[in-house]
Amino acid sequence: MTRPRRPATLSAAHSVLVRVAAVAxxxxxWELLVLARFWPPAILPGPGQVWDQLLAASDGGNGQGGYAGSTVVERLGVSLRRVGYGCGYGVVVGVVLGLVMGLVPVVRAVVEPFVTFLRALPPLAYLSLLVIWFGIDEEPKVYLLVVAAFPPVAVATAAAVTGVNRQYVEAAHALGASRLEVVRTVVLPASAPEILTGVRLAVGVAYSSVVAAETxxxxxxxxxxxxxxxxxNQTAVVLLGLVVIGVTGLLIDTAVLALQRAVSPWRGRA
Known part of the structure; x- marks a missing residue:
């Protein structure tokens, strides 16, 4: 007899409980380390102090406009807007370039070393150059995220396109599909899971780079x-910023992962 499968909802609930327990x-x-007084509160504030800073920095009417003139939500919105623009442009460039690289071997041989070169560079390495070229307004921050985001997407897209089953492509051609129709109806759907994996990597790189850009x-x-x-030396505010960045980054990654599962529900199943 085969054992009955547990409902997916129970599995999801169990996963949530495990994550909540890990956070707790x-x-x-963290609280035990604070109580043990290994470091003074100025070095390691407790969770309560960080929470108090969150409440204070979220209050626009506290006399400081939140924190230094802006609330946490307003600051987060600015950073997410930059990440959205940078990743949006970067993903478009990466997908188009990756498709061309995967479909035209000559282009891949010429372009791939440059993409790999950019992918190996840390964002801080070319941030100063972008500031010299475009000033200190929004442009260098967005361009930084574009340059940081498109190489992972381009590499993932090129690898996915070259890995598409050739029998599907040949069958589409045999049925009279044009080259563009084959790309739209066969290559892109088959490559979508790997492309979204590249998007996950790109979002992570861009979000980790936005702090450097905002300095x-x-x-x-x-x-x-x-x-x-x-x-x-406001350590509690520094920890608050890191927690906000980490939590929102986790939520964004979860959303992209959910999209990937919706696009390719068969992945990970026997």
Missing amino acids: VLLAL VNGADGIGGMVLNAQRY
């Missing part, structure tokens, strides 16, 4: 809040 354990360990005249973003708090 982490907070408990240059980025006082209105969440990274600017972290930088300003670091200057004045």
